[in-house]
Amino acid sequence: MTDARRYGGQDAAQRVAERRARLLAAGLAVMGERGVAGATVRGVAEASGLAARYFYESFESIEALQLAVFDAIVAEAETRAVAALGTAPGDPVGRVRAVLAEMVDLYLDDPAKGRVALVDSVSSPMLGPRVLAESSRFAGMVAATASSGDPAAAADGLPVELRATAQFLIGGVAHTIGAVLRGDLPADREQLVEVMVGLFLAVRPDLVRR
Structure with missing residues (x-):
């Protein structure tokens, strides 16, 4: 069961943490370019290369990000x-x-x-x-x-x-x-x-x- 839950050498918690880190980096990049008010869930998700659904895995709103x-x-x-x-x-x-x-x-x-x-x-x-x-x-x-x-x-x-x-x-x-x-x-x-x-x-x- 443990092996089945690992993908690319990472377990579920590690994958969530990696996605969160990518979203934070993307959030900084988007806010740096468009301003804090110009950041959107869709824009950050696109910049991170992740589907928008993963945004809400780590953040409840764009304000939380x-x-x-x-x-x-x-x-x-x-x-x-x-x-x-x-x-x-x-x-x-x-x-x-x-x-x-x-x-x-x-x-x-x-x-x-x-x-x-x-x-x-x-x-x-x-x-x-x-x-x-x-x-x-x-x-x-x-x-x-x-x-x-x-x-x-x-x-x-x-x-x-x-x-x-x-x-x-x-x-x-x-x-x-x-x-x-x-x-x-x-x-x-x-x-x-x-x-x-x-x-x-x-x-x-x-x-x-x-």
Whole structure:
């Protein structure tokens, strides 16, 4: 019975997971090209090479796929930021530069991710509330890192001034990278990273010198 349920060396659960991964990749591609609002079940299914019926095997609606794609980008951003922080030079400025450079690379190297996470999501009924929540969470990570060096530490008890500054900076980073992606700001990678590092220092020097 076990052998009969395997196709191409995969069991049923593995096949479902593979189809879900293909749909997520297709969803990102479609949203990157047509915008979040331009993604449809049919369009994503066609882009994935799967029959539309398989869409509902993993997602109950196109909005659920939008959210899953957004969450995958956010998870990648967090993983890359924490990794960059862990391998950055020991000086605080070097740590800030490493994290910001990683974020710039993430979104400029794959503009579809930037469009979904930083541009279209702001006006999306489904993704808008998640953007606000993730912005606050990332701001908490920045504040915690500035206070203790640990991005996973709780930020709730930190001074309001520090948390407000972190929130301001996170919003600024997102909007600035978004402006580059939209073509409103003709900055290259190095310019963008250096300007944002300078702004971190200018807004509140002790944020990176603790």
